[in-house]
Amino acid sequence: MNFNDIYLLSPQISIAGLAILTILVDLVVARKKAVMLIALIGLIVPLGFALSLVYGFDASNDVLGVDSSSILSSSFSLSIFSLYFNFLVLGALAIVVAGSSSYVRDAGLPVGEYFGLLLLSASGMMLLVSAENLITIYIALELTTLPLAALSAIAMNGKSTESGIKFLIVSALSSAVMLYGMAFIYGLSGSITLEGISAGLSSVPLGTDSYQQYGVLLGVILLLVGFGFKLSAAPFHMWVPDVYEGSPTPVVAFLSVASKAVAFALVLRFFYVGLGDLDLNWVLLFAVISAVSMSLGNLLAISQTNIKRLFGYSTIAHAGYILTGVAAMSYVGDSSIGVSSVLFYLVAYASANLTALLAISQIGEFVGSDEIDSYAGLSKQSPFLTVALVISLIALIGVPPTGIFIAKIYVFTAAVDSGLMWLAVVGVINSVVSAYYYVRVIRVMFRSNDNSRNTAKINTGVLVKLAIVVSALVTVWLGTMPSWVMGVAEMAAVSLVNVVN
Amino acid sequence: MIEFNGLLTATVFLPALGALVLILGPDNRFFSRFVATIVAAGDFVLAILVFSLFDRTDTAARFQFLDQWVWISSDAIKSTYLLGVDGLSAPLVLLTGLLGLCAVLASLKITLRVKQYFIWVLLLQTSVMGVFTSLDVLLFFLFWEVELIPMYMLITTWGSGRREYSGMKFLIFTIAGSAAMLVAILGLILTQGDQALNMMISLESGFGLMPSGGVISLSLLFWLFFVAFAIKLPVWPLHTWLPDAHTDAPTAASVILAGVMLKMGGYGLLRINVGMFPEHIHSFAWILMILGVISVIYGGVVTVRQTDLKRLVAYSSVSHMGLVLVGIASVGASYTYVSVTGLTGAAMQLFTHGTITGLLFLCVGLIYDKAHTRSIPQLGGIAQRMPIVGIAVLVAGFGSLGLPGLSGFVSEILVFFGAFTAFPVLTVVAVLGIVLAAGYILWMIQRALFGSLPDHLSELKDADRLECIPLILMIISIVIIGIYPSVLTDVFNSGLEPMVSVINNMSVINIGLLGN
Structure with a gap:
């Protein structure tokens, strides 16, 4: 361990420090708004470190002439790929922190704990995307998940507690399954680092009827089950709508965007770096999970009356679309189109979903209900939130000019490129189905409010407004001028693929 | 590689800009109406510029006013x-500009959520303009x-009747x-690689002659594109969304829907199915012909039975759009040189149907506004009280049934001339559609406009000056094209000739291969 190792991990370390600082400040400061501001403004520090790391990269993919692929004796690695996710997590975190400022106040949530846990979870996510061996992967994953479980339960009411417990049990279960899979992989490869696993498994005699082959297969399947829970992919999706319904809405926003993104990063790295040389045909496995996720998610979303449950099922469906890109990765060993399409989709989905859920949290606060029917008359009450929600909902359908339109074409092109035409067709048909329930929400907002409920204007705080505007603009920006982010995603994908080759 | 003229970009995005101004502007009726009118009029002027500055000489480039920018790489x-x-x-850009202005003018009296209404209308205009001008797939x-x-949103919020159902049906279809x-x-x-997305390249020779890609997969692509455009056109049996959507949509939405959005389907067929798949359109033309004839006859027969004025016009659209398919099917002429006549007829039909049906929908909207009913049995003799609307219905009706001297005649005669060389028997059957059209139009005019005025309509008022403007604009266009069709046919010919010559070159090659 030396100074360079610390520098290469500085975004993660500084955000963990910021989390602790936030909790400490909360103890001594009476003005709770200050705590939020410290959490928000403090994000500049990890962001600055991450930026300086990006500009430190030279052509040979090294930082400052230091080998960035083995930090702290091969515990972590640093690449454009992991930095890409660092920025995604930091961006989502900044938007969620700003966007939950009024929610936390109005719902009476404990401020220090709320923001501290958010930051802690983010530090776990950022460690996870650069974790290099099985132990750091597991620890980072737990650091990601446990604060989120606490955040789900932070509202301390029946629903919230239920969802917190549910989340905790499900993640413990999935971690256990995943650990079991890791044990198999470790046992058969004799290494805990991803590259070591790759090297160790290459000596396993595949295609023969050896016990090793079945061992590896069992390990991979167990891993996939564990990851499936984190990805909220079917058939491991049952917890999603319940947790979404009960948790505070900004937490749901963070959960559905950042936590999902790093889970995908983990899957990509594990299956690309760790198991990349393995000649097992798991493309079909991913493809089937993808098809089932989008079909099931979309079909179940149709009958939902609660907007948060609807978004729960919608996130399952989108996990399916993204998995299409993951399935496309494995066929073409050298090409990085599948990976970069996943990376682009994650950003597009993050911006759309953050916009939607922050708007929903504002509406829910004001209307006092998350039932879709209670959204009637919203276009009069808050034109601002209506526009934001319309943009994000048409984005989630995949209608231009929004990011997911491009992202879907990207992902489906990747699928077609790797011979998965049928999966692309399933995805396209699913987009048609999804239009039905998303558009219904748009329709309700423009309907006039029949019962003389509250028809006063909704006031949205400045910071929240700013957060929503930024994420909505990103959605439109990705839909109209996607080239820049696509280029970055491609660089990140190449940096992942280069590790393999 | 990078060219930027700017005129088309302005034409496409001016309405979107107007919508943005409305979104950010105050929620004030007069402001919204003012902005929408100015923007629509400005866009019409730009569309006229595009049409009139378009270089028609023989040496002119095929594609003009190029705006080119790397978008995704x-x-x-x-x-x-x-x-x-x-x-x-x-010409279709011109049509969109004209109908966009008429639609806005026809909606100035709307009082429900004026701001939102015009935002949606202007966004619609940008979308249609963009479809007609994009040269990248x-x-x-x-x-x-x-x-x-x-x-x-236009159908479900400002519509009438079963608007939720109709809107969702439209959306899903x-x-x-x-x-x-x-x-x-x-x-x-x-199958074709990235450069296939660039229409300027892929229209050069179409995919039929490109070596890569199996023929089977290309046929599949042809039919997938066909289904997309056939739903929009609409072609029997995919037409069922249209009568519902039309009947329940507000007047302006009906005008845009019938006037320009159905044309997106016809345009897509001509641009992509004919232009990019010359071999397939040539060999599958008989299927298009059969579907077209069924649409013409089926649409006509159903129209005769309608008692709701709007439904009547809607079903007549199915019949008239069938003629577009009949015109396109003229490329199926075997072993003779395919002439451009039928395709020009199809394109003309797109334009003339846009103005004629647009005018009919405007009139029906006016009648409904004043008489509060669209049911033909409850109307009668309204020409006595509404002479201007009566004249407009007469012009549009006669145009619709193909009276010489009005624009409908030109397109129909071209379609039939073209199609006859390829499928004589079926063309004769399709001509029966005109007889049906004469039947339902004249019968409708006789029952609704003439006869004795029922008592409950004695207070009926005619269109006022503001409402006359769109009527007059459309009547002018119908009459001009009827008297002097070359103003359009020449332009259409210049655009369609290259496609036809691709098909002809191809059949020469095919005949050559057969000869060997």
């Missing part, structure tokens, strides 16, 4: 922001998709068509 997707018009799209698809939500198109585009990228 990644390993997986390469797409350009490429706008341009040729002889096929320039992905960009074309983008604009094609943008139209969904505005139209859905259209998006199902889009899904087919998206799969086709993905297939195009897969």
